[in-house]
Amino acid sequence: MTTSLQSRWSVLGALCFMMWVGLALPIYGGSVLGTYMTSELHWERSALGLLIAANMTADGLAAPWVAALVTRIGVRRCLFIGCILMGAASVALATWVSAPWQAALAFGVMGLAAAFISVIPCQTAAAAWFGHRRPFVLSVLFAAVGLGGFVFVWVMTGAIQGSAIGYRMGCWVFFGFAVVGLLVALFFVRDKPDAERLEAWENADRERLSKHRSKLNFPQPAGPSGTGLRVRDALRSPALWAIYFCMFATTCGSAFVIAHAQAHLRDLGHSPVAAAATIGIISAALVAGNLGIGSLAQRVAPRSAYFGALVLFGLGLLTLAYATGPVGLYGYAVIYGVGFGAVQVGPMVLLSSYWNLKVFPMLTAIGLLMQTAGAALSPVLAGIYFDHTGHYEPVLVTIVAMVCVSMVLLRVIGPPKSKGVEALPAGSHAGVHADTHAAR
Template sequence: MRTDVHRAWWVAAVTALVVVAAGACATTAGLLVTPMHREFAWSHGTIGIAVSVNMVLYGLTAPFSAALVDRFGIRRTAAGALSLIAAGAAITTAVSAPWQLIAGWGVLVGIGCGGLATTFAATVAHRWFAARRGLVTGALTAATVVGQFAFLPVMSWVIDRFAWRSATVALALIALAATPLAWSVFRDHPADLGLRPYGAAAFEPKPQPEPGAARRTLRVLLGSARTGPFWLLAGTFAICGASTNGIMWTHFASAAHDHGMPTTIAASVLAIIGVVNVAGTVASGWLTDRFSPRLLLAAYYGLRGTSLLFLPSLLAPTVQPGMLAFAVLFGLLDVATVPPTIALCREIFGVDGAIVFGWVSTAHQLGAGLVALGGGVARDLMGSYDAVWISAAALCAMGALLAAAIRKKTAAQPA
């Protein structure tokens, strides 16, 4: 007997492809640092400014993306974000001054990627799934990771073979190719097709578009910022960004190159982290459906900090067993923090949980941006990233303590 696949799974699949296209931009920036430094003689700190702007705007866009989806729909939001990514990547190919890199990669790509951040994925999962939300959220987060890491060896090879501009052209083409697919498959709500969300017991009418998306987003921020759980979640996620996007995804290739490791090999190590990330993130989504998200977060941050503490001693011209063990452990923990963080936002802040998670994601990107800039400056001043790795490990220990302190409260309760 033939069994039809619920449309929600097709929407989730295309969402995964779209966030893969957006995610490819996140780690490619780390591969551009060394060739741009050589070609333009720009300092690591100067290049880090563009990366920092990218990450900060990514984070600032994310909460407004959730509200814009409520106002304009999934299709328009996705198509607009992909168009910005394509334009920014194309502009980056023609840069000759730092401000141009900031405008193209920092501003346009940053805003475009922010529009398709995990907040977007969380909104899709919330609209289309009543059951399996944790699993779907973990899978879509894993798709982001696939985009961030699966392209690394290919982009590294392209940069070595054809120079760095070819890699940014490829990113622009990937975003352009994903745009018509998203437009043709996405629907803004199951009710558009006369369907119930997957696992829902009853039909849910499509909510009316909400005017004042920006005002609603700011109103949610003001309300949630009056509670202690918001600041604990924001603090832990800022540390998450600092210890992943900020240092690992931006500076690992450059740090490994300082120790004599070829960039292509360093990119392969990051790709291993990305492959393991898929399993780690999906498993974290499964665990989030069954165990305390707060305790899961505390464990994740503690283990991540321990792994970063040992990383400086593992960097070498070749990949040794210790580096492989680090890649596997870090991969399991890297994006595993996302499903429990989303779950806590939903449990504590209810229907505003997706927008609250967007603001928490802003803290993630602010932490990432500060360390992306600070890591480059530290490398310029000290000639090494060792102090940055150790500082990131200390931050993760603090993140474990903050996560353990999170308690369930309603948004109306005072901190």
């Protein structure tokens, strides 16, 4: 049993590393790389927004395609494809790119690579290897992204500043991690465990959790299949669209931070090193948000926990708008980081709680498309606005207003009716009922 357990957790460790390569590196490392690239090549701020938008747009638009390929060719092969694409884009950035449109194309390929490496394949593999521990495992996957972000900010900053070739050294850092990711996927990732071993693990988890389940509001895991619920049935639920709007609004905020926060902080008088340091602080605080929302959801119901996450996220963005002095600088990083970590996990917990695994991957992919719209619009429009006015504050206030609308929708529109979740197995309605009770 010990060997089996070790293999199970080694797969999770490998998936966490792939989340590093596929999500943390493009987002946090890409933020540092894009900032230094546009500065060294003397491009306008709208070009900086274009890079991040191209990355996130390609990632989101590829999500349904990747969801279908994960089912057809498996998680492992999708990871191979993603690492190869990321390596190719890194080489292009280091050796070929000289104009903003070329950089946007390369960042777009990186976004496509991220779709093949990160959320959909890693969550699918984790769901195959874990049942009753699935909520915890999802939190761990996103917490790994926060830890990876903390590491990559300093790795990228140190590599670029300490090299004679400037931002191009950051491109080779991307290439190196793509190669390591390919090896990790080859030797450590498996699509699914042996059925008998999985059953033994689940029986042990079920026995352990049965002693505490009556005290928790957290839902039991939804099964791998349903009794007729289809994606189009789930799409009729107002609760689903409320979650999607929350995802859209928060992505507008996170895309702004990734693309423009460092430049905005420099405009407020902070040094480039101090501005880059906030990304590392955000990454560390993000881990607390990732893990904290799972624990909080067990006590106050998942939807209420997500509401609290939105409050922190909006407050962090509002602090960023006027982050003068050390208190504003580091206060923004901590508040926003915790809120951002929580709003990453919150919608995935709700989607997996309200609907079963038969529709969960595609609902996740559609949600990523909603996020893609925010990622495409926010950084580009913010860059254009800055080029015309010379400041960012009204953009941030507008995004905070959208987050407030999200909070209202989340409170007014309750969980789906019993008809919409009837495909969940026996016992899994507990979290939905608790959530409904908490909302009253």
